Amino acid sequence: MKLSRYKHDSDVSYALGATLVYELLKTHPELIRRVFLRKGTKPGDDLTTLLENLKARHIEIIETSKAFNVLDAKDSCLLIAEFQKPTEQLSISPDAPHLVLVNPSDAGNLGTIMRSAAAFGFQNIAIVTPAVDYLNPKTIRASMGAVFHLNIQEFASFDAYYISQPTRTLYAFMLDETAVKLPDLHPTGQNFALIFGNEASGLPKSLVAIAQPVFIPQSSNVDSLNLSVATSIALYQFRQK
């Protein structure tokens, strides 16, 4: 059994734990290559059902300790699915709003943002690299499986995203009190993109040439909101409009 630690340039990744394997099976069964079951596991009812569903799809189940030693540093899960990384393209439909994350650097933040995006119906996410790897098993776990419900495409620069979306209205979230306040924004239609910058450096000021700057009203007692919080508030607020 050939198996090595996850790497960014690998063509497979791993869903750790029964909950993530279940989400993956529900959304992308065709991507699953094989599933590892921790040696000596006595499956309960839920796990038995899941294993039967995997078998019904002719997915190989391998009882082993090795995969867990290699892949599961926390030594806590019973099931791991190895899956082919998808290659996805953003929907260019004007009915599909976009979320654009420029250089997100924290796996926990990105996982939490994907969870909020799935919760508020933003299926399409553009990630401008360099960025944390959204298919790293840690990020997948932080997303609680939400990543499998989304359509995510990486772009090598913001310009590469921009030229692919010439007619989309862009909203750039910035710490600029002179910008339009989020509650006062009244977008029409869904042909827009919400753009957020890196945790530490935010977005470049130059973006205002092509995007409407937006500010989430907040006290001067704090430097800023956490990135996943700011993004989730915007996703929530746009979903209400």
Place this chain on the structure above:
Amino acid sequence: MKLSRYKHDSDVSYALGATLVYELLKTHPELIRRVFLRKGTKPGDDLTTLLENLKARHIEIIETSKAFNVLDAKDSCLLIAEFQKPTEQLSISPDAPHLVLVNPSDAGNLGTIMRSAAAFGFQNIAIVTPAVDYLNPKTIRASMGAVFHLNIQEFASFDAYYISQPTRTLYAFMLDETAVKLPDLHPTGQNFALIFGNEASGLPKSLVAIAQPVFIPQSSNVDSLNLSVATSIALYQFRQK
């Protein structure tokens, strides 16, 4: 120099890094007992100003390596303030809204929530124990210093909080699609409390006897939102109303 690792029952805690020391000095200078400066540090302009402000308040500055070995596992900061833990009481003013966190268990989440509470003007937070320690240096760091702008009181049970606030309107955030939806809530005045449960177990159903259940509309594609995200969305939304 007597110094040991932080413990929950210690009467002092630590602000790690110049930014947190600055926030502490700005908000609670009387609590600072002494400040440690990493041995061999060549202070830049900002750090020099901060050190002068500390000296002007007759706060002892000790150049040392030991405190950093004991307290700063990441080995990255230049300044640490040791401070007396405050004993705070919630404001009972009807003009001061409350946030009530029942058994929060994750230091990162609690830090992020404190940051959002300071950002959206919720100065008063009740924490029902058992809970993660809001004065642990890790939680303080996750709050980016927001903890120093807040008024936080621990309660041994939800009932202990409840009997202290007999006239307050209570909103209990639950994963219950039959509850009132957050955007449809129209509170009057500020004499209310927003209540959130533990990351894994949420709030007990029995709370509906005394609290208005509230639901943040979300897709069934996710089990729930991250706790710090759900709390921050509610704080934001109530601040707009």
